[in-house]
Amino acid sequence: MNRVLVSQLMKHINEEVKISGWVHRIRKLGKIAFLLLRDRSGIVQCIVNTKEVDIKGIKLESVVNIFGNVVENSKCKLGVEIQLSSLEIISEVKEDLPIEVNKEEMEASLDAVLNNRVLSLRNIKINSTFRIQAVIAQAFGEFLKNEGFTQIFSSKIVSEGTEGGTELFKIKYFDREAYLAQSPQFYKQMMVSAGYERVFEIGHVYRAEKHDTKRHINEYVSLDLEMGFIEDEREIMELETSLLKYIFESVKRNCSKELESLNVKMPEIKDGIPTMKLSEAIDILKKKYNKIGLEKDLDPEGEALICEYVKEKYNSEFVFLTHYPQEKRPMYTMPAENGETHSFDLLFRGLEITTGGQRIHNYDMLKESMIKHGVNPKSFEGYLIAFKYGMPPHGGLAIGLERITAMLLGLENIREATLTPRDKNRLAP
Amino acid sequence: MNRVLVSQLMKHINEEVKISGWVHRIRKLGKIAFLLLRDRSGIVQCIVNTKEVDIKGIKLESVVNIFGNVVENSKCKLGVEIQLSSLEIISEVKEDLPIEVNKEEMEASLDAVLNNRVLSLRNIKINSTFRIQAVIAQAFGEFLKNEGFTQIFSSKIVSEGTEGGTELFKIKYFDREAYLAQSPQFYKQMMVSAGYERVFEIGHVYRAEKHDTKRHINEYVSLDLEMGFIEDEREIMELETSLLKYIFESVKRNCSKELESLNVKMPEIKDGIPTMKLSEAIDILKKKYNKIGLEKDLDPEGEALICEYVKEKYNSEFVFLTHYPQEKRPMYTMPAENGETHSFDLLFRGLEITTGGQRIHNYDMLKESMIKHGVNPKSFEGYLIAFKYGMPPHGGLAIGLERITAMLLGLENIREATLTPRDKNRLAP
Numbered sequence: 001m002n003r004v005l006v007s008q009l010m011k012h013i014n015e016e017v018k019i020s021g022w023v024h025r026i027r028k029l030g031k032i033a034f035l036l037l038r039d040r041s042g043i044v045q046c047i048v049n050t051k052e053v054d055i056k057g058i059k060l061e062s063v064v065n066i067f068g069n070v071v072e073n074s075k076c077k078l079g080v081e082i083q084l085s086s087l088e089i090i091s092e093v094k095e096d097l098p099i100e101v102n103k104e105e106m107e108a109s110l111d112a113v114l115n116n117r118v119l120s121l122r123n124i125k126i127n128s129t130f131r132i133q134a135v136i137a138q139a140f141g142e143f144l145k146n147e148g149f150t151q152i153f154s155s156k157i158v159s160e161g162t163e164g165g166t167e168l169f170k171i172k173y174f175d176r177e178a179y180l181a182q183s184p185q186f187y188k189q190m191m192v193s194a195g196y197e198r199v200f201e202i203g204h205v206y207r208a209e210k211h212d213t214k215r216h217i218n219e220y221v222s223l224d225l226e227m228g229f230i231e232d233e234r235e236i237m238e239l240e241t242s243l244l245k246y247i248f249e250s251v252k253r254n255c256s257k258e259l260e261s262l263n264v265k266m267p268e269i270k271d272g273i274p275t276m277k278l279s280e281a282i283d284i285l286k287k288k289y290n291k292i293g294l295e296k297d298l299d300p301e302g303e304a305l306i307c308e309y310v311k312e313k314y315n316s317e318f319v320f321l322t323h324y325p326q327e328k329r330p331m332y333t334m335p336a337e338n339g340e341t342h343s344f345d346l347l348f349r350g351l352e353i354t355t356g357g358q359r360i361h362n363y364d365m366l367k368e369s370m371i372k373h374g375v376n377p378k379s380f381e382g383y384l385i386a387f388k389y390g391m392p393p394h395g396g397l398a399i400g401l402e403r404i405t406a407m408l409l410g411l412e413n414i415r416e417a418t419l420t421p422r423d424k425n426r427l428a429p
Numbered sequence: 430m431n432r433v434l435v436s437q438l439m440k441h442i443n444e445e446v447k448i449s450g451w452v453h454r455i456r457k458l459g460k461i462a463f464l465l466l467r468d469r470s471g472i473v474q475c476i477v478n479t480k481e482v483d484i485k486g487i488k489l490e491s492v493v494n495i496f497g498n499v500v501e502n503s504k505c506k507l508g509v510e511i512q513l514s515s516l517e518i519i520s521e522v523k524e525d526l527p528i529e530v531n532k533e534e535m536e537a538s539l540d541a542v543l544n545n546r547v548l549s550l551r552n553i554k555i556n557s558t559f560r561i562q563a564v565i566a567q568a569f570g571e572f573l574k575n576e577g578f579t580q581i582f583s584s585k586i587v588s589e590g591t592e593g594g595t596e597l598f599k600i601k602y603f604d605r606e607a608y609l610a611q612s613p614q615f616y617k618q619m620m621v622s623a624g625y626e627r628v629f630e631i632g633h634v635y636r637a638e639k640h641d642t643k644r645h646i647n648e649y650v651s652l653d654l655e656m657g658f659i660e661d662e663r664e665i666m667e668l669e670t671s672l673l674k675y676i677f678e679s680v681k682r683n684c685s686k687e688l689e690s691l692n693v694k695m696p697e698i699k700d701g702i703p704t705m706k707l708s709e710a711i712d713i714l715k716k717k718y719n720k721i722g723l724e725k726d727l728d729p730e731g732e733a734l735i736c737e738y739v740k741e742k743y744n745s746e747f748v749f750l751t752h753y754p755q756e757k758r759p760m761y762t763m764p765a766e767n768g769e770t771h772s773f774d775l776l777f778r779g780l781e782i783t784t785g786g787q788r789i790h791n792y793d794m795l796k797e798s799m800i801k802h803g804v805n806p807k808s809f810e811g812y813l814i815a816f817k818y819g820m821p822p823h824g825g826l827a828i829g830l831e832r833i834t835a836m837l838l839g840l841e842n843i844r845e846a847t848l849t850p851r852d853k854n855r856l857a858p
Contacts, residue, residue, distance in 0.1 A: 003658060020658050022624065022819055040577065040626040063819040094792055094817045118815045121623035130625075134580040138570065148434075148469065151563040153650045153830070155849040156585070156633055157598075157609075159856045169586075171609070172599045174639070174853050180586075180600070187849065190858065194550035195451065196559075197469040203632065204585055210603070221582045229432060229449050363523055382858035386547045388523045390451055390492040401582070420584040420616065424603050427588045429619065429811035 007041035063091035128258035139250035154187030180206035188226035214413040226396030304350035331373035334358035356397025363387040436470035492520035557687035568679035583616030609635035617655035643842040655825030733779035760802035763787040785826025792816040
C-alpha cells in the first residue's frame with residue numbers, strides 16, 4: 001500500500017490509506033485516544049483505542065505507519081481525521097526526549113535548541129525557518145538566472161585572503177598552508193572578466209572573528225552576485241530592490257503555512273527603497289537621537305535607530321546607506337569624490353544584510369588602491385592579472401542568508417537561522 | 430544610450446545601437462576591417478575602417494563600446510552585422526595575451542589553461558562548459574524541489590569525519606582542531622530525522638587524497654540528496670533515473686548553443702537504466718575481457734570496460750552496479766544478505782558519477798556496524814543521537830558535479846570541468 005501524505009488526505013475521503021510519520025502528541029480520553037501524526041506535509045488527528053496506545057507503549061516522536069479510514073471532520077483544521085485500523089512502529093524512541101518538541105513555542109534555551117538540533121528542528125516553528133530559508137536561496141538563484149546570470153562554484157580553499165591577511169582560518173594543505181575563503185569576491189570579479197559578465201554564487205564563507213555576538217557566526221552562507229557593464233553602484237542597488245521583491249513574493253507563494261506558523265509580517269517594497277548617504281545618517285543620529293561618537297560607520301545601535309527613523313519617516317523597513325568612506329571599504333571599492341566610495345550597505349529591520357558597490361576595474365588604479373590600503377600587490381597577483389586583459393566596469397553585492405532569514409522571521413539570534421552554527425564555542429553538531 | 434546584447438540585435442535592424450564587449454578578432458581587408466565583438470550572449474561582426482583600428486591601436490580582448498547601425502546580412506550566422514559609427518575603448522589590454530583565446534580549439538596545455546583561467550574561460554568552448562554546469566546544478570535543485578525536497582546548507586567545518594579519520598584536511602579552529610567535511614552525509618541523514626524527510630544540498634566537499642589523477646580533485650561540488658520512508662535502495666535508483674532525465678532535458682532546453690559549440694552528443698535514457706550486481710560485472714569482465722585481479726570493486730579500466738559492454742548489449746550509456754560488499758562500503762550502509770549491501774554506484778560513459786544506497790536507520794544496528802568497521806561510536810555521538818528518537822528508513826546518493834559535467838561534455842580531465850581546481854600541486858588561481 002502506498003503512503004499518502006497528510007496534505008493529500010482530503011483527496012482520499014472515505015478511503016483506507018497508509019500514512020507515515022512521527023507521533024506528535026497523544027491525548028487520552030477514557031477508552032478513546034487522539035494521536036496526532038506529523039509528516040513533512042502536516043499534522044493529522046487519528047482516533048485510536050487507548051488500549052492500543054498502552055499495549056504498544058507508543059512514545060512521542062516514534063516513527064510509525066498508520067492504516068486507517070479518512071473521514072471528514074469540519075472541526076479539524078485539516079478538514080479530515082483518520083479512524084485508525086492498525087498501527088506499526090517503524091522506529092522506536094530509545095530514551096526520554098531531552099527537549100519537548102510538540103509545543104507551539106520551544107521552551108528551551110538557545111544552547112539546548114542547538115545541542116539537540118535534530119529534535120528541535122521537529123518543532124513546527126523551528127522547522128519552518130529552514131523551509132523558508134531554502135526558498136530565499138532558491139529565489140535568489142531563479143531571479144538572477146532570469147536576468148542572465150551564470151551560477152558559479154568557486155574554490156573555498158585559497159592561498160590569499162580577500163580583504164587582507166586577518167581573520168582567516170588556516171588549513172594544512174598537504175605540505176603548504178592555505179586559508180578558508182572569506183568571500184568569493186575575487187572569483188566573482190574574475191568571472192565577470194572571463195566573459196560571463198554576470199555571475200552569482202550561493203556558498204559558504206568563513207570568518208575567523210573571535211567576537212561572539214548574536215549577529216555573527218564564523219561560517220555562513222553568502223548570496224553573492226557580480227555584474228559587468230554598469231554605470232555605477234546605483235544599478236546594483238536597483239537590481240537588489242527587484243531581487244528582494246522577487247524573493248519575498250516567492251516566499252509568500254511557497255511558504256504560506258510556514259509564514260503563518262511563525263506569524264511573520266512580510267515587508268513591503270512599494271516605491272523602491274529609501275537611500276541616504278552614510279554621513280547624513282550619522283547626522284540624523286546625532287541630531288535626532290543624540291547619538292555621538294559615530295565616525296565613518298554605524299554601530300549596531302546606530303543601525304537599529306536609523307531603521308526606526310526610516311520606518312517612521314518613509315514607512316520603509318529597508319534603507320540603503322551609501323558613500324562609505326574609503327578607509328572603511330576594501331581596496332577594490334571604486335573611489336568617489338571627497339574620500340567617499342561608490343558603495344552601499346542595505347539595512348533591514350535594524351540590521352545590515354548587504355554590502356555592495358562598484359569595484360575598481362582599472363589595473364593601475366587597483367594596484368594603487370592596494371598600496372594605499374596597506375596591501376602588497378605581490379600577494380594578489382592571481383587576482384590582479386584579471387585586470388590586465390580587458391575588464392569591464394562592474395559591481396556587485398553579498399547578502400548574508402542567515403541574516404536576511406533572521407530579520408524576515410523576527411529571530412533574535414542569527415544562530416536560530418543557521419542549521420548547524422559555528423562559533424568560537426560551537427563546533428557540533 | 431542603453432546597451433543592446435548581441436543576441437538581441439535581430440530586433441533592432443536598421444537602428445543605431447550601442448553594443449559592448451570584448452574584441453574577439455580583427456581581420457583587415459585593405460581599407461575595410463572586420464571586427465568581431467563578443468559579449469555574454471554571442472559574437473557579432475562589425476564593419477570598420479582599418480584606419481580607425483590602427484589609430485586607436487585596438488588590441489584583441491580589449492573591452493569596448495561600439496555604436497553603429499544594425500544591417501541585415503544573411504551570410505552572417507547571426508543574420509545581422511554592425512556598420513560601425515564609433516568605437517570607445519573602456520578597458521585596454523596592457524600586455525600581450527599569454528594564450529590565444531579566439532580559436533575554436535584552445536591550443537594550450539591544461540596547465541596553461543588553468544594558470545590563465547580568466548583568459549582561457551573566454552574561449553567559447555571552455556566558457557560553454559561552465560554555463561552547462563550551472564544548468565546541471567540548477568536542474569538538480571529544481572527537480573528535487575518539485576519532489577518535495579528541502580535544500581539545506583550544512584556546516585563544512587566539522588569535528589569528526591564522515592567515513593573515518595583518514596583523508597581529511599585539518600583546520601586550526603580557534604584553540605581547537607577541526608576538519609573540512611568530506612561529505613554532508615551525516616547532516617543529510619540528521620535532517621531526514623529532523624522531519625524534513627527529503628533534503629538536498631549543493632555544496633563543496635573536501636578530500637585530502639594525495640593521488641593526482643584525471644578523475645580526482647581535492648575540492649569538489651557534491652550534489653547530495655537523502656530521502657526518508659523508502660522501501661530500499663531501488664527507490665533511490667528510480668529517483669536518480671528520473672532526475673537525470675530531467676537534468677538532461679533542462680540542459681538541452683537551456684544550452685543549445687553551448688552544446689553545439691562543444692559538439693556534445695546528449696545521452697538518452699529510454700526504458701530506465703540497466704542494473705547489474707557488482708559480482709556479475711566482475712564475472713563479465715573476467716570472462717569477456719579476460720580482466721583478472723578484480724576483487725569486490727572495479728578499477729578505472731574495469732569501469733570503462735563494463736560501460737562498453739553495457740553500451741553494446743543494452744544500448745545504454747549508463748549502468749547501475751549494485752550489491753557492493755560490506756567491507757567496501759561505509760559503516761552507515763544497510764547490509765543485505767551474503768555480506769552484500771543495499772547500495773549502488775552509477776557509471777556513465779566509463780566513470781562512476783554516483784554512489785548511493787539505503788542507510789541503516791536502527792540505532793543498535795548502526796552502532797554495531799561502526800564497531801565492525803573499526804570506528805569508535807564515541808567519536809560519532811552527535812550523529813548517533815539522531816537515531817535514538819525515531820528515524821525513518823532512508824537512503825540517498827551523491828553525484829559529483831564536475832564528474833557528470835566532464836562525462837556529459839566528453840572532457841578528458843575532471844579539472845576541465847572545475848572552475849578553479851584544487852589538487853596537491855594547485856592552489857591558485
